[in-house]
Amino acid sequence: MDRFSLIGAGALGSHIAQALVAQGWELDAVLSASMRSARTLCAGLSMGVPLDSMDVRLCVSELLILCVPDRAIAGVVASLSDLGGNWAGTTVIHTAGVLGSDVLRPLAGQGAQTGSFHPMQTFPATATPQRNEDLFRGITIGIEGTPAARACMTRLSTTLAAEPLEISLEHKALYHAAAAMASNFSTALLHTAQSVWDEAVDGRVPFARAVAPLVMQSVSNALRDGPEQALTGPFARGDTETIALHIDALRSSLPDLIPVYAALAVEAVHTARAGGHLTGERAVVLLDQIHSALHAS
Numbered sequence: 001m002d003r004f005s006l007i008g009a010g011a012l013g014s015h016i017a018q019a020l021v022a023q024g025w026e027l028d029a030v031l032s033a034s035m036r037s038a039r040t041l042c043a044g045l046s047m048g049v050p051l052d053s054m055d056v057r058l059c060v061s062e063l064l065i066l067c068v069p070d071r072a073i074a075g076v077v078a079s080l081s082d083l084g085g086n087w088a089g090t091t092v093i094h095t096a097g098v099l100g101s102d103v104l105r106p107l108a109g110q111g112a113q114t115g116s117f118h119p120m121q122t123f124p125a126t127a128t129p130q131r132n133e134d135l136f137r138g139i140t141i142g143i144e145g146t147p148a149a150r151a152c153m154t155r156l157s158t159t160l161a162a163e164p165l166e167i168s169l170e171h172k173a174l175y176h177a178a179a180a181m182a183s184n185f186s187t188a189l190l191h192t193a194q195s196v197w198d199e200a201v202d203g204r205v206p207f208a209r210a211v212a213p214l215v216m217q218s219v220s221n222a223l224r225d226g227p228e229q230a231l232t233g234p235f236a237r238g239d240t241e242t243i244a245l246h247i248d249a250l251r252s253s254l255p256d257l258i259p260v261y262a263a264l265a266v267e268a269v270h271t272a273r274a275g276g277h278l279t280g281e282r283a284v285v286l287l288d289q290i291h292s293a294l295h296a297s
Contacts, residue, residue: 002020002024002025002026002062002063003025003026003027003028003061003062003063004017004020004025004026004027004028004061004062004063004064004065005027005028005029005030005031005048005057005058005060005061005063005064005065006027006029006030006031006041006048006064006065006067007030007031007032007058007064007065007066007067007068007076008031008032008033008065008066008067008068009030009032009034009037009038009040009041009067010032010037010067011123011124011125012067012095012119012123013030013032013041013065013067014037014041015123015135015136016065016067016095016119016160017030017041017045017048018044018045019136019159019160020156020159020160021045021047023159023160025159026047027042027045027047027048028048028049028057028060028061029048029049029050029051029055029057029058029061030042030048030049030050030051031050031051031052031053031054031055031058032050033068035050035052038050038051038052054079054080054082054083055083056083056084056085058080058083058085059080059083059085059086059087059090059112060085060090061090062089062090062091062152063090063091063092063093063152063156064090064091064092064093065093065094065095065117066092066093066094066095067094067095068094070096070098070099073094073096073099073103073104074103077103077104077106077107078106080092080106080107081106081107081109081110085110086111087107087110087111087112088111088112090112090113091112091113091114091115091148091149091152092104092107092112092113092114092115093114093115093116093117093145093149093152093153094116094117095116095117095118095119096116096118097118097142097172097175097176097179097180098172098173098176098177099116099172100116100144100169100172101114101115101116101144101145101146101149101169102169108146113145113146113148113149113152114145114146114149115143115144115145115146115149115150115152115153116142116143116144116145116172117141117142117143117153117156118141118142118143118176118179119136119139119141119160119162120139120140120141120142120179121135121136121139122183123135136160136161136162137160137161137162138161138162138163139162139163140162140163140164140165141153141157141160141162141163141164141165142165142167142172142175142176143157143164143165143166143167144166144167144168144169144172150166189264190215192257192260193207193211194207195254195257196250196254196257197210197211199253199254218230218232226275227271227275228271228272228274228275228276229275231268231271231272231275231277234246235265235268235269235271235272235277235278235286236272236275236277236278237277238272238277238278238282238283238285238286240285240286240289243265243286243289243290244289244293246261247261247293251293251296258293258294259294262290262291262293262294265286265290266287266290269283269286269287269290270283
């Protein structure tokens with residue numbers, strides 16, 4: 001039987017543990033910053049020993065998963081390496097997106113196979129079996145590490161009905177930047193758009209209700225056809241008059257957002273050009289307009 005232990009019983013750790021146990025894996029032990037979280041997870045799964053401190057039992061499983069904040073990994077690894085346990089039969093992986101397996105080097109030096117395992121998904125605080133199934137199915141999981149660790153993580157991804165993607169150590173930060181831009185930046189952009197919307201309609205119609213169909217269809221089109229082909233609106237048309245009206249309205253009501261609009265507008269022009277919507281000459285006209293607006297603000 002496949003056996004694993006877990007350090008970090010937060011959102012991601014809880015989701016992974018529930019999903020693996022549902023697929024027949026056996027949980028040996030859980031260590032978390034909150035003993036209550038460790039006990040709750042073990043009680044909910046009717047499996048595993050909650051630990052309140054570093055324990056040699058963490059190194060007896062086939063797999064040890066570190067689901068802790070990036071900044072905490074080095075300290076956790078140092079404490080694990082001080083246990084003096086036998087790591088030769090254990091694969092140790094962490095779930096940080098930007099860090100590689102090199103942060104686990106002290107354990108590798110003691111015989112562990114090491115790797116990084118990053119699910120490209122956002123995980124809610126509450127874990128349920130049905131939500132776990134939906135959250136992992138079909139997602140990409142970036143994996144990197146020793147050959148044995150990669151084989152383990154590939155099997156782990158398959159167990160979760162996910163798609164493993166091998167990432168080289170030198171490209172981990174770039175890979176994670178792309179994921180953050182697609183996820184975090186889109187959320188931040190919606191917040192910015194909501195500020196503009198609220199200024200325009202004075203709260204008469206909720207932002208989410210009004211723009212949800214537009215946002216969802218735009219994302220669907222971009223993912224299906226590619227962003228270059230899916231782009232519509234004034235930047236795809238090269239509509240300088242509409243863009244000028246946008247800039248004037250922002251300058252009057254929300255001038256602090258002009259740099260945000262300008263930065264995104266430049267990328268929209270490049271996207272339109274890549275999709276063949278604009279000639280090079282027309283793209284230059286739009287970029288000059290955006291540059292002038294930014295410096296005028």
